[in-house]
Amino acid sequence: MTRNQGPVRPIPIPRTPPPRRPRPTAWTALALVVAAVVALPIVTVVGRVFVPSEGVWPHLVATVLPLYLSNTLTLVAGVSTLAVVIGVTTGWLVAAYEFPGRRVFEWALMLPLAMPAYVIAYVYFDRLSFWGPVQTGLRQAFGWGRGDYWFPQVASLPGAVVLLALVLYPYVYLLARAAFLGQSQHLMEAARALGHSRASAFRRVALPMAWPAIAAGAAFVAMETLADYGAVVHLGVQTLTTGIFRTWFARGAPVAAAQLSALLVLFVLTAFLLERVIRGNRRFAGDAGGRAAALVRVRLGPGTAALAAGACALPVALGFVFPAAELVRLAIIAGDPMWGPRFVVLATNSLKMAAGAAALLVGIAVFLGHARRLQGGPAIGAAMQAASLGYAMPGAVIAVGVLIPLAAFDNALDALMRARFGVSTGLVLTGTIAALMFAYVVRYLAVALKTVEAALARIPRSMDEAARTLGTGPAGLLVRVHVPLLRRGMLTAAIFVFADVMKELPATLIVRPFNFDTLAIRTYRLASDGRLEEAATAALMIVAVGILPVILLSRALNR
Numbered sequence: 001m002t003r004n005q006g007p008v009r010p011i012p013i014p015r016t017p018p019p020r021r022p023r024p025t026a027w028t029a030l031a032l033v034v035a036a037v038v039a040l041p042i043v044t045v046v047g048r049v050f051v052p053s054e055g056v057w058p059h060l061v062a063t064v065l066p067l068y069l070s071n072t073l074t075l076v077a078g079v080s081t082l083a084v085v086i087g088v089t090t091g092w093l094v095a096a097y098e099f100p101g102r103r104v105f106e107w108a109l110m111l112p113l114a115m116p117a118y119v120i121a122y123v124y125f126d127r128l129s130f131w132g133p134v135q136t137g138l139r140q141a142f143g144w145g146r147g148d149y150w151f152p153q154v155a156s157l158p159g160a161v162v163l164l165a166l167v168l169y170p171y172v173y174l175l176a177r178a179a180f181l182g183q184s185q186h187l188m189e190a191a192r193a194l195g196h197s198r199a200s201a202f203r204r205v206a207l208p209m210a211w212p213a214i215a216a217g218a219a220f221v222a223m224e225t226l227a228d229y230g231a232v233v234h235l236g237v238q239t240l241t242t243g244i245f246r247t248w249f250a251r252g253a254p255v256a257a258a259q260l261s262a263l264l265v266l267f268v269l270t271a272f273l274l275e276r277v278i279r280g281n282r283r284f285a286g287d288a289g290g291r292a293a294a295l296v297r298v299r300l301g302p303g304t305a306a307l308a309a310g311a312c313a314l315p316v317a318l319g320f321v322f323p324a325a326e327l328v329r330l331a332i333i334a335g336d337p338m339w340g341p342r343f344v345v346l347a348t349n350s351l352k353m354a355a356g357a358a359a360l361l362v363g364i365a366v367f368l369g370h371a372r373r374l375q376g377g378p379a380i381g382a383a384m385q386a387a388s389l390g391y392a393m394p395g396a397v398i399a400v401g402v403l404i405p406l407a408a409f410d411n412a413l414d415a416l417m418r419a420r421f422g423v424s425t426g427l428v429l430t431g432t433i434a435a436l437m438f439a440y441v442v443r444y445l446a447v448a449l450k451t452v453e454a455a456l457a458r459i460p461r462s463m464d465e466a467a468r469t470l471g472t473g474p475a476g477l478l479v480r481v482h483v484p485l486l487r488r489g490m491l492t493a494a495i496f497v498f499a500d501v502m503k504e505l506p507a508t509l510i511v512r513p514f515n516f517d518t519l520a521i522r523t524y525r526l527a528s529d530g531r532l533e534e535a536a537t538a539a540l541m542i543v544a545v546g547i548l549p550v551i552l553l554s555r556a557l558n559r
Helices: 025-047 056-062 065-096 102-108 117-128 133-142 157-181 185-193 198-227 230-234 240-250 254-279 302-333 341-374 378-392 395-421 433-457 461-469 474-485 487-503 506-511 519-528 532-558
Strands: none
Touching: 025 254, 025 341, 025 378, 025 395, 025 433, 056 065, 056 240, 056 254, 065 102, 065 157, 065 198, 065 240, 065 254, 065 302, 102 302, 102 532, 117 133, 117 157, 117 230, 117 302, 117 519, 117 532, 157 198, 157 230, 157 302, 198 240, 198 254, 230 240, 230 519, 240 254, 240 395, 240 506, 254 395, 302 532, 341 378, 341 433, 341 474, 341 487, 341 519, 341 532, 378 433, 395 433, 395 506, 433 487, 433 506, 461 474, 474 487, 487 519, 487 532, 506 519, 519 532
């Protein structure tokens, strides 16, 4: 017999402590400093709201501000509505139907993204204005005089709405098409089983499910419309953006210009809030049974297929093919009288600024993304969100926010040097390449940061833990592990930033050094003087560079 030993007590097994997260306080602190510096121009603009403007602001309120506001609101509403109509229609056609040319339209519908808004405005104004070849040909053919016929005015608010929508609808098309492709065929079949036609199923099922993506695309369109300067000023439409330029340069009132910029920031935030309200808390679940069935395309008959192909071809033809063909024709026939050393200087300036901004922004994005991965938290997350707001701000607002603190620093440094050493330092930062590069960093950090963070998220955390187990520190983890795995994402981010900086206009116009011109500024100046033939070569180079991110987007969406 064995003696009763009592209840058996389990032997306690020591728990393996979870791997301790490193405490890279230096990385976090430096990341917060970088984010704060990038957010400084936006904070500066908002902080100038309550600064006295020496009577300029009341004068603006009593004279031109109502016109600025009404034109801006009408422009944003019109462009967003038209872009949604074009983007949703074409996105649904290429996602849900099979017709001749569909595979071509999948990527061709994104080509207008490569066409800067100010370039398309120059081309259509040159072709369709009263002294353009179209109206001149009509008068000669029918013997008409000035008041004998009606012709739509390109240089007008409706003209600006149409032209901006032609180059901005791809934002809605991209997101709407992706949302439609992600929907399940089972849901459409269920709607058809309940007696709905395919058109009714689209209205009641597919469209509501894609509404969050459509609202996000419309918000992008609204922000780009608010940011535009070259197109609206060429078409004679007075908006808040053109008012900032006039108030700063014509009136010499930087405080009032900053207050107009703060009002424009309010418009941008309103666009964000409207997108959130419209989108609401919609959440849509896929099939409960597992992998959702892909949306099956319906083959259209000859007549409807021709209508679908025409609906997809029209925005591509008007938004890219026609203006690009006109630029090629002008460049070949007229030529560029400045082709040679001067043009090489302009192209070199643009390429240097775009390449430098791409390299700098990718480096900052990799550093910030790595710091956030090492030690997340609400503080660094909020700081990076604030630093990313620059992409939602118009270039004119960024320029005003950059120049005000830099000018204050230069004046303070000059006063100090005069008082201490009797030497005037002049402008150290204002009106320099460094100031322009800072404006690009503020404007486009979000582009690089989102792309790099998306690539960084695909790196498993187990690699980080393995590197730490082998004694690799935070710096070694970045250089030896993350950077080699991020090369493709870094290249993608660099291409996007490069193309954006090449066609950037308002911030470059305000912040650039004296006598420092780029291809975008040359195109703007010559086209504003009615010399589109001479500007065609520079515009074509900007468009050619803009096609690179379009190709990347198309390949990514197809994958």
